[in-house]
Amino acid sequence: MWAQTQKIEYYEKRFGIIAVEKGYITPDDLIKALAVQVREDVANGTHRLVGEILLGMDVMTVDQIEEVVTAAFQEPRWSAVPGRGMAATVEN
Numbered sequence: 563m564w565a566q567t568q569k570i571e572y573y574e575k576r577f578g579i580i581a582v583e584k585g586y587i588t589p590d591d592l593i594k595a596l597a598v599q600v601r602e603d604v605a606n607g608t609h610r611l612v613g614e615i616l617l618g619m620d621v622m623t624v625d626q627i628e629e630v631v632t633a634a635f636q637e638p639r640w641s642a643v644p645g646r647g648m649a650a651t652v653e654n
Contacts, residue, residue, distance in 0.1 A: 578596070578612055584630065591619070595612050595615040613631065
């Protein structure tokens with residue numbers, strides 16, 4: 563159960579960052595979606611995922627969300643980088 567919780571927390575932190583990195587949304591879009599998420603959490607105790615909110619805002623498509631979710635759940639692989647020590651990479 564602990565490992566699953568860690569994976570969900572990792573996903574929630576990474577979804578918005580990955581979506582911005584892929585150029586699907588802007589940082590402002592992410593901030594707006596996070597603001598909606600927080601307002602809803604406080605107002606009625608519901609928690610919608612950021613991807614669901616971005617879909618409702620018409621800023622992301624279902625295909626884009628699926629691609630980001632897939633990338634978010636990929637396990638990073640650690641490898642030695644000459645002159646830099648260890649670095650995480652994700653293989654596609």
